Amino acid sequence: MKKKCTKCQKRMKELKAKTPEGFSYNYFKCDSCGEEILDMNQLHNVAEKYREMKKFHAKLSKWGMSLGLRIPKELVDRYNLNNREEVIMIPEKKGIKIII
Ligand SMILES: [Zn+2]
Known part of the structure; x- marks a missing residue:
């Protein structure tokens, strides 16, 4: 998937990262200016994982x-x-x- 940087219009790379809770997720990073963004799909994935985690709180x-x-x-x-x-x-x- 190709994504252009909103700041400098260069092509962005899709990278993997981890939330503090240990969920891995993807995001786009611009090699040129360092801008980092999540598109709707990636955002949705992270939100989904958080929702899942919340559901499994236990006392x-x-x-x-x-x-x-x-x-x-x-x-x-x-x-x-x-x-x-x-x-x-x-x-x-x-x-x-x-x-x-
Ligand atoms: Zn950029």
Whole structure:
């Protein structure tokens, strides 16, 4: 896909970047003046990912000495999870990754 810079009319390159939450997205950058933009499509993609993330906020609840994490129904269905199933939690720099 070709895109022209709105400032200097040079051709822009499509690049990949990551949001602080770790979602990757595409954007256009002008090699000549450094202008960076997202077109409607790219913007829509990022917004969609944020919407998805918001949907999956979960509250922790006390469970003995530990905290329980409630997994929303939509994810239970999507990953076909069952009661008492074991998952793996991997501590990472930005958070905890759950492997199912
Ligand atoms: Zn430019």
